[in-house]
Amino acid sequence: MEVTFLGNGDSLGTPRVYCDCEVCEEARSGGLNRRYRSSLLVETEGEPPLLLDCGPDWRGQMEAIGCRGISQALITHAHFDHIGGLTEWADACRWRQERGALYAPQDVIQSIVERFPWIVGQLSMTANDEGMNYGEWRITPWRVNHGKNGFAYAYRFESMKDGRAWAYCSDSIHLEEEQKSPMRGLSLLVLGTSFVVENYPVETRSVYDMREGLELVAEMKPERVLFTHLSHDVDTRADYGLPACVSLAESGLVVTV
Numbered sequence: 001m002e003v004t005f006l007g008n009g010d011s012l013g014t015p016r017v018y019c020d021c022e023v024c025e026e027a028r029s030g031g032l033n034r035r036y037r038s039s040l041l042v043e044t045e046g047e048p049p050l051l052l053d054c055g056p057d058w059r060g061q062m063e064a065i066g067c068r069g070i071s072q073a074l075i076t077h078a079h080f081d082h083i084g085g086l087t088e089w090a091d092a093c094r095w096r097q098e099r100g101a102l103y104a105p106q107d108v109i110q111s112i113v114e115r116f117p118w119i120v121g122q123l124s125m126t127a128n129d130e131g132m133n134y135g136e137w138r139i140t141p142w143r144v145n146h147g148k149n150g151f152a153y154a155y156r157f158e159s160m161k162d163g164r165a166w167a168y169c170s171d172s173i174h175l176e177e178e179q180k181s182p183m184r185g186l187s188l189l190v191l192g193t194s195f196v197v198e199n200y201p202v203e204t205r206s207v208y209d210m211r212e213g214l215e216l217v218a219e220m221k222p223e224r225v226l227f228t229h230l231s232h233d234v235d236t237r238a239d240y241g242l243p244a245c246v247s248l249a250e251s252g253l254v255v256t257v
Contacts, residue, residue: 001044001137001157001257003166003190006051006061008249009035010194010207010231011081013057023232032236036061036251037081038170038192038229042074042157044135050074051089052155052168058085064252069096074128074139075104076170077152078111086112090122103128105141105153136161144172144179147206156182157257166190166257170229173208175216186222188257190249192229196240210240217246226255 007013014035015024027034037055051073062070070089076082086102093100099122104112106127113120126132131140138158146152154169166188172179183189193213198205207229208216217225228249230236236248 001042001166003188003255003257004041004043004065005226005228005249005251005253005255006039006041006065007036007055007057008228008230008251008253009037009057010192010229011037011079012231013037014230014232016232019232021232023235026235026237027232032250033232033234034251035230037084039082040168040190041065041067042134044137047135048072050134052076053082053170054085054089055081056084058088069093069098070100071098072101072103074155075102075108075112076141076154076168077146078108078115079149079152079171082171083112083115086119086123087116090116090119093122099124101126103132105129105143108153133160140182142179142182144169145174145176146171147173148204149206154182164257171207173205173212180216180220183216183220183222186220188224188226188255189217189220189222190226190228191216193227193234194229194231195233198233210234210242214243214246217243224255226253 015027023033036057040052042050102123109125140156141153152171156167158165168190170192193210194207195209198209225246226249
């Protein structure tokens with residue numbers, strides 16, 4: 001399976017329009033810190049590509065990889081930075097005279113349809129609460145704590161041939177023990193860590209910071225970790241002294257699982 005990072009940014013992306021910090025200025029120059037909202041493209045042999053989250057940067061992400069059409073997508077939760085591109089995807093399906101397939105837990109689908117009721121004309125909505133197959137891979141969602149924002153979902157991908165597994169958990173914090181369980185035995189963990197150290201009151205927070213992410217990694221012991229959902233607090237040019245198995249995701253990065 002190939003995993004391409006279409007975006008590695010947090011809910012506002014980088015640069016922030018209002019900000020002239022060093023990271024945002026470097027991003028404006030077209031540097032490494034220029035970040036679209038977090039999204040992946042997943043591909044496996046014999047199957048059409050599978051989009052993972054469809055945020056408001058969807059059009060730019062598709063143009064960046066020269067992709068003219070997507071037929072299916074997974075959604076983690078119904079926050080705008082993860083679904084803001086659905087109307088553009090639906091319109092692209094209309095112009096291409098095809099119907100897209102959207103997969104998400106039922107409560108996420110309900111929220112999407114309430115917000116964008118017209119997109120059901122072009123996108124078929126299928127609940128995947130009990131999991132779904134994608135080629136040789138079994139995809140299973142599970143609910144994770146999203147701090148002040150309530151909850152989101154993460155996804156575990158597990159090969160039905162040899163048991164290899166990886167997981168995508170972009171929006172979570174302070175996971176309980178049962179929420180950590182699907183992260184065990186992973187070849188790859190993609191984890192959201194918006195700040196290096198987020199010094200805000202705990203009740204106002206919604207995503208792990210890098211310090212807390214490293215504590216989770218030490219407990220779960222995945223073979224490889226990529227931190228994503230990065231805010232302008234994180235400078236991808238900096239050396240944060242991360243363990244050898246941990247690195248920061250970059251736009252366009254392709255990883256083989």
